[in-house]
Amino acid sequence: MVIRTFFTLLISLLGALLPGYAQVPPRTYCNPMDIDYKYNFEQINERISYRSGADPVIVNHKGEYYLFVTISGGYWHSKDLVNWRYIVANRWPFEDMCAPAALSVNDTLFLFQSTFEQRPILYSVEPEKGTFEFYNRWMPRLPKDIGPWDPAIFHDPDTDRWFMYWGSSNVYPIFGAELDHSKRLAYKSQYQAMFWLDPYQHGWERFGPNHSDPIKPFTEGAWMTKHHGKYYLQYGAPGTEYNVYANGTYVGKDPLGPFEYAPYNPISYKPGGFVQGAGHGNTFQDNYGNYWNTGTPWIAVNWNFERRIAMFPAGFDQDDQMYANTRFGDLPHYLPTQQWQHRDELFTGWMLLSYRKPVRASSVRDTLPVGTLGPAHLTDENPRTFWVAQQNKPGETLILDLEKEHEVRAVQINYTDYKSNIYDNDPAKVYTEFKLYTSLDGKRWELAADLAQLPRRDRPCAYLEVPPQPNGQPRRARYVKYEHGYVASPNLAISDFRVFGKGMGKVPATPRKLEVVRQPDERNADLRWEKVPGAVGYNIRWGIGPDKLYQTYQIWDDQPGALELRALNVGVPYYFAIEAFNENGVSPLSSVVGKR
Incomplete structure (x- = not known):
């Protein structure tokens, strides 16, 4: 806690002394890992570049x-x-x-x-x-x-x-x-x-x-x-x-x-x-x-x-x-500064703020059927769907409306190699640049990140912490804007524009009426639960003991409140529980249900 407080004060000091975006040592990481993944040549004879x-x-x-x-x-x-x-x-x-x-x-x-x-x-x-x-x-x-x-x-x-x-x-x-x-x-x-x-x-x-x-x-x-x-x-x-x-x-x-x-x-x-x-x-x-x-x-x-x-x-x-x-x-996790005592200790509590939120794009590639490459894919949490701009040129923008004011802590931009023709990894050509802005009203914008000011490299899964306000408090925003600079691909394509932080409202209630039925085929179990208002999603948690719920299956609230879990071992008793989450945090865990 002392080290995290030090980093907060350091960020605040740099933010007060430097205009715009101040780059400070990261405190957190987020999967997928933010490395310069290399173009792979396994399928070069099929003219596929990724x-x-x-x-x-x-x-x-x-x-x-x-x-x-x-x-x-x-x-x-x-x-x-x-x-x-x-x-x-x-x-x-x-x-x-x-x-x-x-x-x-x-x-x-x-x-x-x-x-x-x-x-x-x-x-x-x-x-x-x-x-x-x-x-x-x-x-x-x-x-x-x-x-x-x-x-x-x-x-x-x-x-x-x-x-x-x-x-x-x-x-x-x-x-x-x-x-x-x-x-x-x-x-x-x-x-x-x-x-x-x-x-x-x-x-x-x-x-x-x-x-x-x-x-x-x-x-x-x-x-x-x-x-x-x-x-x-x-x-x-x-x-x-x-x-x-x-x-x-x-x-x-x-x-x-x-x-x-x-x-x-x-x-x-x-x-x-x-x-x-x-x-x-x-x-x-x-x-x-x-x-x-x-x-x-x-x-x-x-x-x-x-x-x-x-x-x-x-x-x-x-x-x-x-x-x-x-x-x-x-979701974002803290980098360790000591040996942790609890398995959830590194989780920042910065929740996903962007799920299914509306995005306005400066352009969209014309395609049939309508919407195939549209901006709605940017917040669906699916890396296999994506938005494609009309052109890959500087200045293309995306404006994400979080619909409410939130504390914005971090952003992740995940690119897609749509119809890519890159067959080398020359760092002079293959790199990523963009700017991020935040706003309370969609009119006045504050710079949150600028990759042109950082060491140049390719970042297909770029993850950036958003610096706090000059007073050290987390930055508040309703809108987050992406302004394009450069990617090597002939097309500007992004699968997901992910924003993390904390909402100002209430966490969802604990889901009730979790029911678990082990099928005659013991490898499978049918789970049902009662959805709760305000939830964005649910975590089904299970394991071989009531204090060993190490496994997690995440379900979105816009999916059915049921799951056929097909990952169990024959002859092994299991215990199950459920929690709900939204932009504001995570509910208490439900009562544990045991099934043989």
Whole structure:
């Protein structure tokens, strides 16, 4: 609290001394992560151009952070988990890396790419400079189709043993093998199966939107975390191209098992809201000892595998149950300044103010049917719908009417690569510039942000805190205006204009009459509740104990007050509750309902 007060005073001082927008150190972050996602060339032969990020691994190396992402031509470096600097390594070799493995041990960072061929492990003692060398020349080739694809390298500090885990298939399992450090991490043992998916027992492992497709699901993205002497072998399922992409874990007493399925799976799950999908990431600790779990949200505009990156607070409870907190996981959260004591501690309480609010655009691309590319899509919280301006030129504007006066704390602009033709990542050409203004009456405007005054970079998911008033109080506004400067794409297209803050009214009442019926197929449950006046949406929360409601499914109030939840495990009792939220805050949680 003392540190947050200091930042508030600093912002107030700078706002009083400097005219217009004063750039100060950010206190918060918001998913999707605000990095310069690189244009991806997987589909270049189909003449598709889009920015994408997937399969993230964040490594804490000597107190600083390194982010590795699929097919990005390099990696990112950060000292605070919010400001990320892109680096191209001296040995970004062979072909670009897909789902790379990264590991920090002592003063060395190890890096290994997904492959079905022979490939080397790289290492660096100066990754901040982009300097990598060969640790070994070739990992031996495994049998056809075995891998190692989506690899993870694990070093057990208590035994000084090394291991590799991998797998990306709807046929093969997650594999594991011990590595021989004395032989430069060659395979020491025969690879062996760790586990297979079992969608007939684990509802969340079923494929398709809301687990509704009979196609055999995929497992991928292995990762190992050791906690209190137990080994948590994590994996992603059931498929990256759906809202239900999630991370789960098996737990064992030895790095190569045997492993037992965790009945509380999935550990990271975000099927509702703007950011949808949380699978195929990794687990790491920050400099304060807090755990984080990363994942791959789904975008799918130009290609079904167009994605972004998210990170969620995570941890282990008093019973060593692993979890990731995705509740309000696409709203602003504080950057940690110490080890948190409660899993919701980092949530700012800055609510979404913009949902379904009217937007006036300076122009709209002519299209049929009418409204396909219109400004109403800017506030629907759907990254697969978007507005397109008549031209991509400076001065195009959007004016968002929040309909009431609110405290405006932050804004996120999410761009879309509509009919894009960008096939390189030249920073002299690929960057983002715009201005944000706020107003009480829609006539007199105050500058809130100007990207032209900040270091130039591409920001497809630009997130900016709004500085407070000169007296230190939060800025109040009814209107927020976007004024376009520059994007490299031939079209100016934005999927969502998201505004966060606090309303002046009452929080909604607690929803009543939550009913839960477990279907004969125990993987499914039908939930109903009584809607409450003034709610914008609801969080269904559930888990394997009344004090373990770690899972969240977000539902908007303009959707039916019912949900078929298809993510449950057979033979596991569950507990459910519900809360409502609006622009002003969150209701108290309802009574907990238990169902076997």
